[in-house]
Amino acid sequence: MTGVSYMIPFVTAGGILIALSFAIGGYEGFTETGSLAQYLHTIGGTAFGLMVPVLAGFIAFAIADRPGIAPGMIAGMLASTIGAGFLGGIIGGLLAGYIALWIKNWPVPKSLAKLMPVLIIPLLSSAIVGLLMLILIGTPIKSLMDGLSDWLRGLSTGSYVFLGIVLGLMMAFDMGGPVNKVAYTFGLAMISENILEPHAAIMAAGMTPPLGLALATLLAPHKYSKREIEAGKAAWIMGASFITEGAIPFAAADPLRVIPSIMIGSATAGALSMLFKCTLRAPHGGIFVIPMIGNFVLYLLALAAGTVVTALLVNSLKQTVAESKDTVEGSKGVAL
Numbered sequence: 001m002t003g004v005s006y007m008i009p010f011v012t013a014g015g016i017l018i019a020l021s022f023a024i025g026g027y028e029g030f031t032e033t034g035s036l037a038q039y040l041h042t043i044g045g046t047a048f049g050l051m052v053p054v055l056a057g058f059i060a061f062a063i064a065d066r067p068g069i070a071p072g073m074i075a076g077m078l079a080s081t082i083g084a085g086f087l088g089g090i091i092g093g094l095l096a097g098y099i100a101l102w103i104k105n106w107p108v109p110k111s112l113a114k115l116m117p118v119l120i121i122p123l124l125s126s127a128i129v130g131l132l133m134l135i136l137i138g139t140p141i142k143s144l145m146d147g148l149s150d151w152l153r154g155l156s157t158g159s160y161v162f163l164g165i166v167l168g169l170m171m172a173f174d175m176g177g178p179v180n181k182v183a184y185t186f187g188l189a190m191i192s193e194n195i196l197e198p199h200a201a202i203m204a205a206g207m208t209p210p211l212g213l214a215l216a217t218l219l220a221p222h223k224y225s226k227r228e229i230e231a232g233k234a235a236w237i238m239g240a241s242f243i244t245e246g247a248i249p250f251a252a253a254d255p256l257r258v259i260p261s262i263m264i265g266s267a268t269a270g271a272l273s274m275l276f277k278c279t280l281r282a283p284h285g286g287i288f289v290i291p292m293i294g295n296f297v298l299y300l301l302a303l304a305a306g307t308v309v310t311a312l313l314v315n316s317l318k319q320t321v322a323e324s325k326d327t328v329e330g331s332k333g334v335a336l
Contacts, residue, residue: 003059003093004252005227010054011249012234014047019241022288048245052086053077055252056093063097067104067121071096075129082138085177086248092133100125160197160274167198168205168270168306172262175209176245188283196279200293203242204273204303205266207286210239210246211303212265212310213258219311223318228253239307242286254318261314269306276302 017040025037032038053076060072075092079085084092103121112120170183184206187199217224217232224232231249238246251258279294293299 001253002062003055003057003090004249006058007051007055007252008227008231008249010047010051011238011245012231014044014051015238015241015243015246016234017041017044017047018243019237019286020044022241022285049080051245051248052080052089055086056089056096059090059093060097060100063094064100064104064121064125067117067125068097068100070122071100071125071129074126075133078130078133079137082133083178083181084133084137085174085180086245086252087174087177088133088137090252091137092129095132096125096129099128160277161271163198164201164205164270164272164274165267166270167202168208168267169263171202171205171244171270172209172247172266173259175247175251175262176243180206180244191281191283196281196294197274197277199283200278200280200299201270201273203280203284203286204278204299204306205270206244207239207242207303208266208269208306208310209244209262210235211307212239212262213247213250213314214239215307215311216314220315220318222320223315225253225321240287242284250314257317258314261317262310264313265306265308265310267306268309269302272302272305273299278302 021037021041021044024040025032025035053073056076056079057069057073060068060075062068072093075096076089079088079092082088100121103124104116106116108116108120167183167187170179173179183202187202190196190198214232214235217229221229228250231246235246235250238244247258247262251262276295276298278296278299280289280292282289282292285292290296
């Protein structure tokens with residue numbers, strides 16, 4: 001929860017700035033060099049780039065205090081670099097925190113005690129967690145992503161509804177992480193071959209998690225912390241803009257309940273989009289590319305169905321929050 005609390009401002013600021021860039025410049029206008037849309041998109045993308053390192057850094061901080069920040073942020077940045085996404089950031093933050101805590105408890109001579117928090121702990125823990133991230137986490141994830149890409153291409157000639165379910169599950173699984181990116185890249189490849197249905201399902205499935213969680217906070221506010229309710233307000237904008245990362249604060253705080261719920265909701269949206277034969281030529285944009293969505297009314301129905309399914313499922317699983325103090329760290333008083 002400490003990591004999530006510090007991460008939320010980066011998700012909110014980055015997501016809304018990217019959404020504004022689409023609103024001002026359209027789904028391609030933000031690429032125009034020197035335009036306001038391009039500047040806003042760059043600023044928002046930078047904020048998103050800091051999201052995983054901040055999450056990992058403050059997860060490690062919650063475990064090992066200040067000596068955990070540097071190795072945690074380094075682990076988070078490496079997770080982003082190797083394509084491990086926010087799930088890799090959580091793993092890296094936990095590893096960094098416990099490694100730093102282990103080194104922190106080493107018995108050392110008094111002459112070295114003052115160097116421990118500023119030099120020895122950050123240095124050793126950063127080196128250890130960095131090697132673990134690069135050697136043990138990076139290669140398996142890349143192999144997994146390559147295998148998923150090949151599998152998806154094999155599915156594209158089969159059942160469209162089943163493909164929509166699979167793409168929906170992938171889009172929601174890690175909310176902008178490597179599995180999500182494999183599905184998204186597959187959709188772009190299909191557009192290049194003039195097969196427009198898969199990417200429509202992908203965008204619907206990617207919009208559903210933040211929209212569903214935003215709706216969930218409205219339907220049952222007593223099941224969410226004050227910070228999550230605030231994140232839900234921003235999630236409306238990010239979901240409408242096809243920024244799946246708007247769901248990350250909720251998933252990081254309660255992954256066992258949130259991730260299965262958003263996966264089922266996104267699978268519903270993806271399957272219905274494929275069933276309705278909705279199409280999409282634009283690579284991104286959410287509500288800002290409405291003119292480029294085929295069978296738009298049915299597309300809205302698929303999106304609404306996925307959103308409602310997500311909200312109802314997650315609220316049925318979550319328990320009431322007992323929050324006595326909404327601390328900056330966000331680490332107290334949440335009943336999971």
